[in-house]
Amino acid sequence: MQSLSRALTVLAELNRQDRPYGVTELAVTVGLHKSTVHRILATFCAHGLARRVDDHLYCATDGLSSLRRTTTPHPDLLAEAATHLNCLVVLARPLPRTGGTVLEIAAVAWPAPAGRPAGTGRAAASPGDAVPLRASALGRAYLAGLPPAEVEGGAELLDTLRRVREVGFAHNARPVAALPRMVAVPVPDGAGGCAGALGAELAHPASLAEIRRYAPMLHRAAARLGPGQADRRPAPAAAASARRQGA
Incomplete structure (x- = not known):
């Protein structure tokens, strides 16, 4: 029982303050x-009681209630996007306990080849x-989806985000951490801010012209994934804006 007592002591401390802890x-x-x-922290992360923020920091989730969360956010929308684009699609959202300064993978979806349901598969990225x-x-x-005044960073980062806003998407030519090559767009929150990001896997290094073809579908899906938007299709004006951004 000593190991259980130690684990509960760590869990209690991790939940005592609303911030990440170093080991x-x-x-x-x-x-x-x-x-x-x-x-102990590795075990908590495996069971959804804690999140790894970076190489040295961990934060608590919503406690034991996280064990009951088994549903994928908007699985139909993600599966639809994955099937349309014929690639892995990833939804990422800010971690509430870090003030929105770190994202985590909220859900992944694969296209639906014969014999495998949409939204399942072995992903390079995991929730x-x-x-x-x-x-x-x-x-x-x-x-890039946040109001510019809310983003802190040097001139290089701000210039990068300006270009992302202009073209309507961000992309990585190489894999980053556990993530594959990706093209991604912001998920709007309906109040002029950003609720997260939606990305699609690039199977191989692609030209900008090829990458642009992903953007319109991602923008349409992102508009439907925003808070309060999951059951509504984007208005014609919003769809037209998404097409212009991805053009």
Whole structure:
């Protein structure tokens, strides 16, 4: 029972403050060895009780209620986009406990080849994985969807986000972390902000002309994935705007 007591002590401390913890800080706070805390956190992440923010930081999820979350956000919309584009589609959202500064994979969907239902398969990215904001297409698409005044960064980042807004999408020519090559667009939140990012796998390095073909479908799907939009198709004006952005 000692191992259970240690795990509960770590879980209680992780939920005590609404912020990420470093492994060393958490170990010192609860009086356990760093390697012990690291193993406990790995177990929590595997069961949805914690999230890995980056290489050194962890934060709590919504506690035990996270064990009951088994549904994929908007599975039909994601499966539709994956089948239309014939590739892996990834939905990423900000982690609430980090103030929207880190994204995590919320859901993945595959196209539906013969014998395999849409939305299933072996993905390079998995729900719960952390997404680097600046290095990934998903992260840059999310940042580009925020009001510019809310984004902090140097001139190089701000110039990159300006170009993303102009062309309507972000993309990675190489895999980043556990993510494949991707093209991504922001998911609007309906209030002038951004609720996350929607990305499609690039099976091989592609030209900008090829990548542009992904953008209109991604924009249409993203418009329907935003809060309060899941059951409504985009208005004609919004669809036209999405087509112009992806042109």
